[in-house]
Amino acid sequence: MQTKDRSATFWFLALFFAAYVLFLYGPMLVIVVLSFQGPEGGLTFPMRGLSLHWFHKLAEGLGVVDIGAALYRSLGLGLTVMAFTIVFSVLAGLAFRKKLRGGHLLFFTVVASLIMPSIIVSLGIGLEFRLLDGGIKKMLEAFGMDGVLENYGTALGIYTSALGAHLTWTLPFGLLIMFAIFNRFNPAYEEAARDLGATPWQGFRHVVLPLIAPSVVGIGMFGFTLSWDEIARTSQAIGDVNTLPLELQGLTTTVTTPSIYALGTVTMVVSFLVMGLAVGLSKLLAKKPANRRTA
Numbered sequence: 468m469q470t471k472d473r474s475a476t477f478w479f480l481a482l483f484f485a486a487y488v489l490f491l492y493g494p495m496l497v498i499v500v501l502s503f504q505g506p507e508g509g510l511t512f513p514m515r516g517l518s519l520h521w522f523h524k525l526a527e528g529l530g531v532v533d534i535g536a537a538l539y540r541s542l543g544l545g546l547t548v549m550a551f552t553i554v555f556s557v558l559a560g561l562a563f564r565k566k567l568r569g570g571h572l573l574f575f576t577v578v579a580s581l582i583m584p585s586i587i588v589s590l591g592i593g594l595e596f597r598l599l600d601g602g603i604k605k606m607l608e609a610f611g612m613d614g615v616l617e618n619y620g621t622a623l624g625i626y627t628s629a630l631g632a633h634l635t636w637t638l639p640f641g642l643l644i645m646f647a648i649f650n651r652f653n654p655a656y657e658e659a660a661r662d663l664g665a666t667p668w669q670g671f672r673h674v675v676l677p678l679i680a681p682s683v684v685g686i687g688m689f690g691f692t693l694s695w696d697e698i699a700r701t702s703q704a705i706g707d708v709n710t711l712p713l714e715l716q717g718l719t720t721t722v723t724t725p726s727i728y729a730l731g732t733v734t735m736v737v738s739f740l741v742m743g744l745a746v747g748l749s750k751l752l753a754k755k756p757a758n759r760r761t762a
Contacts, residue, residue, distance in 0.1 A: 495735060502728035510723065521729040529722055532714055534730065541711040542737075544625050544633065545694040551630070552637045552690030553683055560645025561671075577642055580635040585699035588635055593703035596621070596628045623706030632704040633697055637690040644689070648682045681749035688745035692738060 501508070505516020528534060559577075563570060580588060599622050607616040622628065656678065660670040676683075698712045709717070711734060718727050 495731075498728045498731045499735070501725055502732040504725050508725045510725065510728075521725040522733075524724070524726045525729045525733070529718060529726060529730075532718065534711070534714065537709055537711045537714040538733075540625055540708060541695060544629060544710060545691045547626060547630060548633045548637055548694040549687045549690040551634055552641045553687050555634075555638055556641030556645050556686050557679075557683060559642050560649050563646065564649055574642075578639045581639045585636070586702070589632055589700045589703040592628050592632045592635075592700075593623065596623045596704070621706055623704065625705065625708065625710075628704040628706065629701055629710070632700040633694045636697060636700055637693050640689050640693070641686040644682060644686050645679075648679050652678070677752070680752040684745050684749040684752060688742060691741055695738060695741075696734075 501510070501512070501514065502521055503517055503519070504514050504521065505518045506520045507515045508521070509515065525534065563574070567573070603622065604616060604619065607613075607619065652675075656674050657670050660674045665673065696712050697710075698716060701710055701713060705713070715727070715730060715734070718730070
């Protein structure tokens with residue numbers, strides 16, 4: 468089959484798209500390539516050898532920075548944010564299927580965090596928790612709990628202030644996705660389940676949830692990936708520890724070897740693994756309702 472001659476517009480748009488893809492993924496490709504240099508390698512081309520030397524150096528540690536601990540902190544926070552984002556987004560999507568008094572105000576309040584500068588959100592949350600620290604210390608002092616007061620540090624932490632800061636970023640996306648899903652959802656399936664004697668919980672568990680499951684997986688992927696590489700909203704709201712992105716940002720000014728590229732490669736691999744698992748799981752879940760309808 469012969470193809471028609473492509474117009475000049477087609478080739479212009481094709482070149483523009485190729486340049487866009489190169490601009491988007493080129494830096495990541497460069498980091499991956501440079502991370503596999505030999506022991507004499509530097510931070511720029513040309514490459515000097517080919518080995519896993521800098522990955523071994525990364526495993527040994529980068530100075531006083533504990534990369535392993537930062538990695539586990541980021542993974543734990545990302546998974547927690549993912550779980551909260553899924554639960555709150557699904558519950559909010561179900562709630563907004565009916566008319567709610569003050570629903571518009573609540574929706575715009577949630578979505579407003581998307582247009583607020585991230586660093587301002589982080590500063591506000593950090594200040595809020597520092598005020599909370601002051602209130603807790605005054606309360607402990609008033610009740611004479613001196614032992615607890617001496618051991619009390621701060622309420623700022625991974626699963627308190629940092630978790631809240633990340634949720635201000637992930638929840639609006641999850642809520643918007645659930646709105647789109649339920650706007651296309653056919654309520655006839657739920658009505659059929661109720662006609663067959665199903666309770667509201669049984670209807671949700673056996674009818675609604677299997678149909679929206681691929682989208683729920685997508686929300687989870689959004690929640691994890693947005694949390695995994697978040698810096699601005701974390702910087703002022705995490706307390707005295709750092710996540711992996713914050714450690715990586717700090718290392719850019721102190722580490723002058725390709726080991727920092729090895730760290731970047733590891734973080735990219737984790738991100739792509741999560742996305743691959745999410746895509747595979749969503750496809751698997753999408754097939755199950757189809758198989759049930761054809762059975």
